[in-house]
Amino acid sequence: VQRILKSTFYYGIFEFNGETHQGSHEPLISKKLFDACQEVMRDRGHIMTRKSESHFPFRGLLICGECKCAITAETQKGHNYYRCTKKREICSQKYIREEILTEQVKSFLQKVSLSSQDTEKVLRELGKDEQKVRENNKMFVENLKSELADIETKLDKLLSAYLDEIISAEEYATQKQKMLEHRVELKEKIREIEDGSLSWLEPARAWVKSLNQADKLLSSGDKSEMTTFLKQIGSNHIL
Numbered sequence: 001v002q003r004i005l006k007s008t009f010y011y012g013i014f015e016f017n018g019e020t021h022q023g024s025h026e027p028l029i030s031k032k033l034f035d036a037c038q039e040v041m042r043d044r045g046h047i048m049t050r051k052s053e054s055h056f057p058f059r060g061l062l063i064c065g066e067c068k069c070a071i072t073a074e075t076q077k078g079h080n081y082y083r084c085t086k087k088r089e090i091c092s093q094k095y096i097r098e099e100i101l102t103e104q105v106k107s108f109l110q111k112v113s114l115s116s117q118d119t120e121k122v123l124r125e126l127g128k129d130e131q132k133v134r135e136n137n138k139m140f141v142e143n144l145k146s147e148l149a150d151i152e153t154k155l156d157k158l159l160s161a162y163l164d165e166i167i168s169a170e171e172y173a174t175q176k177q178k179m180l181e182h183r184v185e186l187k188e189k190i191r192e193i194e195d196g197s198l199s200w201l202e203p204a205r206a207w208v209k210s211l212n213q214a215d216k217l218l219s220s221g222d223k224s225e226m227t228t229f230l231k232q233i234g235s236n237h238i239l
């Protein structure tokens with residue numbers, strides 16, 4: 001499954017884990033980031049789990065850009081080389097030295113990375129958004145609840161009017177039906193607000209944090225962990 005993060009996060013909508021989320025904010029993160037991250041992010045999870053340095057850190061990560069075959073690795077005269085297995089058809093791709101490949105991986109990470117400072121900033125903005133949304137929701141829900149209380153009062157009055165024979169049975173039934181429908185609507189609205197309006201926040205946080213992981217990997221230079229990260233963000237990486 002190819003999950004693609006669209007640059008529309010910049011405008012308040014983003015995709016994460018295959019779902020579209022509506023953020024409630026103005027543009028928070030630099031355009032650079034979104035242009036660079038067309039293929040970022042599949043799932044959360046621990047990216048920095050410690051693993052032993054593999055002899056060929058990028059093996060299993062890449063496929064050939066020309067023929068889509070797997071990329072294999074070997075050592076020649078003290079250097080690691082990666083090349084297309086050429087199992088399917090004629091392929092003109094030559095081997096590439098690990099040093100060169102490392103630079104390419106780093107430049108990709110560079111494009112999707114977010115510095116710790118920027119990450120903090122974005123997370124702070126998300127926190128402010130959350131606060132704002134919560135406050136608005138609270139007000140909104142309170143209004144809806146007072147409307148709900150009004151309906152209960154009206155229903156009582158309606159019943160009295162009917163019992164006092166001020167209105168007919170038919171009129172009573174019609175009015176009551178209307179009020180009950182309104183009551184259901186209000187309750188649904190309240191539930192929607194309470195359940196749904198902040199569901200985009202956690203995925204947004206996880207996503208931003210993963211972009212910060214890319215930055216940390218660049219500093220650490222750990223190639224195996226770069227591979228783990230690139231596998232997690234999920235797109236087909238092409239040599």
Ligand SMILES: [Zn+2]
Nearest residue numbers: 064067084091
């Ligand atoms: Zn090939």
